[in-house]
Amino acid sequence: MHAVVVWWDLTDSQQTVESLRTFLRDEAVERFSQVEGLLLKFWISDPRTGRWGAVLLWESAEAAAAPLPQRAAELIGAPPVLRESFDVEAVVEGVHTLTALAGRGVALESPVS
Numbered sequence: 001m002h003a004v005v006v007w008w009d010l011t012d013s014q015q016t017v018e019s020l021r022t023f024l025r026d027e028a029v030e031r032f033s034q035v036e037g038l039l040l041k042f043w044i045s046d047p048r049t050g051r052w053g054a055v056l057l058w059e060s061a062e063a064a065a066a067p068l069p070q071r072a073a074e075l076i077g078a079p080p081v082l083r084e085s086f087d088v089e090a091v092v093e094g095v096h097t098l099t100a101l102a103g104r105g106v107a108l109e110s111p112v113s
Helices: 017-032 071-076
Strands: 002-009 038-046 051-058 082-087
């Protein structure tokens, strides 16, 4: 397995964490649910510092190297300031009460304003 971490700095962008949450609800979550070789993607943000990013878990380094939709970069108006790839040494799932991870997160659970 392979992991990729991507970060954007929204300081000079017209996008905000809130506007990108709308992007997730309207298009990104569905689009990435169809990507071959992607095991898991979760989007992360820090509204206080204007950072937005994602962590992607792939079946392999080859799967991680495949071209991906670039819509976030188009909306933000710049490529990510950080994109790093890692080998995955181990994976564990803890004990929890959730039935699934899909459909979770601030963008999908909070009311649309």
